[in-house]
Amino acid sequence: MARVPYLTPDDLAPEDRDLLKRPITLHRALANSPGMARAFGTIGGHIRYGSTLDARLRELAIIQVGYLTRSAYEYSHHCRLGVEQFGVSAEDIHAISRETEAEGNGGFPELETAVLRAAREMVTDMTVGDATYATLEAGIDRADLVDLIVTIGFYCGVVRILASLQIDVEDDYAPWLEQFPLPA
Known part of the structure; x- marks a missing residue:
């Protein structure tokens, strides 16, 4: 149960x-x-609709943040969004689990592996390591690199908001957690 009421338009x-x-x-x-x-929606809206960062890369990074932080809300929402709207496959989501648990054995191409590693590094180390940054810099342009870093940082904050306010996963997102379970 959330710590604040869920408001309606009324x-x-x-x-x-x-x-x-x-x-x-x-x-x-x-x-x-x-x-x-409104401020939260402004940055979230830019990430989703204004950024030129490839949407699939963005969703892989967000799913990685949700998986690593065990944020059922974030993970379920972005598994669904990734699959339904942004070119992420079910196999990709399972591979993120392998990538996380085996540190690089998910079978992703180099750039996608670097995106996932950047998300893990930002969650655990608060920064992107030099080798990861160099791979990202070689694979995407500067604007997209900044957008990726800001996106990962924003979602690192979102998962903390979700946890602190104890936001509930909606019933229509719960099946995504059954299909793609988070580790215990």
Whole structure:
């Protein structure tokens, strides 16, 4: 159960009801602070709709963050989004598990392996190592590299928000956790 109430559009001032155009539990909780919800949505919106970073690479990185941090909410949401909208396959998601547990044996190409490693390094070490950075720098342009780093950092923050506010996974995302279970 969340630590703050899940609001509905009727709970909000008319000028803030657009905050719940996608009424997922995270947005319904963040709407308790409309200004913060709007700011959160601005960066999240840019990551999803404004960045030129390849969407598949972005989703691989976010799924890696969710997997490594054991964030059921983030992981289930981005497994679904990745598969349904952004070219991530079921095998990719299983391979992320292998990549995480075996440190590089997921079978991904070099750039995708570096994206996943960058996400792991940012979660565990708070930075991207020099070798990983060099591989990323050789594989994507500077704007996309910055977008990747900011995306990973943003989702490292998102998982902490989700955990601290105890945001519930919605019923329609729960099957994704059955198909792609997180480690105990």
